[in-house]
Amino acid sequence: MKITNLEKQVAFIKEIDKIKYIQRKTKLFNSERRENDAEHSWHLAVMAMVLAEHSDKTIDLLKVLKMVLIHDIVEIDAGDTFFYSTTKDHKNTEEELVAAKRIFGILPEEQAEELITVWEEFEAGETDEAKFAKSMDMFEPLLQNFSNNGGTWVEYDVPYQKVHDKKKEIKNGSTTIWNYAESLINEGVEKEFLKK
């Protein structure tokens, strides 16, 4: 019996439900509760919608939304890697690529290929859309940590310079958002969330 496109898509829709169980290190705003990947992806999508005007380049918002909505689906197999991890490279693309092929591979072939390509474009971070999507991915936890008296910065004793160096990638997508983010990071030093 031939499996229809819709049946494959429904199987995919069920499979990706699992990202609701994948906990990030970062907590919700003013909260003790860790955020999960579905909540995080939703937040990035709405952020991209409302912050698009600050992109340094003209972007295809639909492409950006696709990127942020699916960027963490690979973590169903590969797990979440802490952004400031000192033991594991955040860009563990080998393990994540296998995951992308398995999970997006549940979809009809053409659609699977399209989404793997979108995911790879995000990961590579070279196009204007990927740069802006990554800015969102960097900006949300920065805002969360700031609202949580330093959050994971304090919890894991992350030094100022590391935060500044890594978050500076926001500038690739938006100078305006980076300037704002940098001022928060500096304020974080004053408030002793970050040690210089």
Next chain:
Amino acid sequence: MKITNLEKQVAFIKEIDKIKYIQRKTKLFNSERRENDAEHSWHLAVMAMVLAEHSDKTIDLLKVLKMVLIHDIVEIDAGDTFFYSTTKDHKNTEEELVAAKRIFGILPEEQAEELITVWEEFEAGETDEAKFAKSMDMFEPLLQNFSNNGGTWVEYDVPYQKVHDKKKEIKNGSTTIWNYAESLINEGVEKEFLKK
């Protein structure tokens, strides 16, 4: 001191974090854990991406994504109304409109107006995009209930006819998805999830 667009947008980004605490009646797939509005909205967005080909009409996917991503933000003030509630009309637009104006009103004026308009278009359910977005909103909990041995249908003793009548709205967006959904509902009767 003039509040910049970015500052208003950041205030909005913080405010909408609250939908992560709004619990729906429906539970995650094969799960005892209730879904929250952020997870639900994320899931609808990815569903819209992968199911768009089944829309009966040509749709602007970006518009559909905006709709599903923001459609439940009003519940921060108005709360979630159970789809099969016998005491409260699901379309409590008066209370929800006040909520929409307050919450989207945190954004810069033009942007607030745009999102209120998108939300109203979704609620009215008259355009092709709104019809398809609403199909997604109907289809996800149906799949979840089916994966949970009847889920809220059994928990709240919802009769077959009510489910069939209400879910038939899926057909406004997609005949293909409705045919599939209807076959699941009928299977739900066989499995005694639904009483005829």
